[in-house]
Amino acid sequence: MKDKRPSYLRTIRLRLNRYILPELKDMPLDEISSGVILKICRKIENSGHIETAARIKVIIGQVFRYAIATDRAENDPTTALKNALASRQHKHMAALTKPSDVALLMKNINAYPHAIVRCALKFSALTFCRPGEIRHAEWSEIDFEAREWRIPAEKMKMKRVHIVPLANQAIEVLRFVQQLTGRQKWIFPSARMDGRPMSENTVRVALRSMGYSNEQMTAHGFRGMASTRLNEMGWSPDIIERQLAHAESNQVRAAYNHAEYLSERRKMMQFWADYLDKLAE
Secondary structure: OOOOOHHHHHHHHHHHHHHHHHHHOOOOHHHOOHHHHHHHHHHHHHOOOHHHHHHHHHHHHHHHHHHHHOOOOOOOHHHHHOOOOOOOOOOOOOOOOOHHHHHHHHHHHHOOOOHHHHHHHHHHHHHOOOHHHHHOOEHHHEEOOOOEEEEOHHHOOOOOOEEEEOOHHHHHHHHHHHHHHOOOOEOOEOOOOOOOEOOOOHHHHHHHHOOOOOOOOOOOHHHHHHHHHHHHOOOOHHHHHHHOOOOOOOHHHHHHOOOOOHHHHHHHHHHHHHHHHHHOO
8 A cells, every 4th residue: 555645545544443353354255255345235225325345445455465375364255245246337427518607617717706716726727637736736746948837756546747838828827826835845735834735625616616516517527627618619538538637548659658749638628728719709
């Protein structure tokens, strides 16, 4: 777990302490059968938490695989539970994709009263990076001369450097917010100015205050919004997927080619920024 993010580790510990250890902590490994594990997961399922039940099975399996690797167990009883649990419902992050809806969203963002949050919202729309990447953006990662935001590998979901070409409008947002937070580590710091980045709830609360429900638009939705519109406007899916920093199926290419399609992505990011500006007129 050494390479995992603190937020991931907190979630694992929470699930261990809440669901797993109360049931299994005093049992020898060789007494923990598939049936015992299924009973735990079924109890969680019956409470309506289907996704959590599946996660619990995965965590228990991880423990057993570690036990096997360290010669403390011979089998992983979770392997017998394949297809035994209810299917997980894959959530699609809510996003606005109709041009008229995107136009209204951008007008609402431009009118948002809190300057730093307004800039975070604009920057999210212009770069369509993951919410955590936006919140943890640092001034040291911005190259104004090259007009790039270089996100270090350790911050990325796929654990490789990601280059975000910055359109003119993104540079303008950064220059404005630099007057407010330029002496701090984070581009978008916590409202409490306590040395932490902006809260993960800040953008969500801002969207709710604009009247958008969780089923209409989320902080993650800026990615779906850009992906859908750019695909519909004829941009290459390869270029869009690379800008979204999705997994590269060819692992050899993924290992070295973090700048793939950079020239095309620069053009696309400026096109997208100009498109959003035109909608917001």
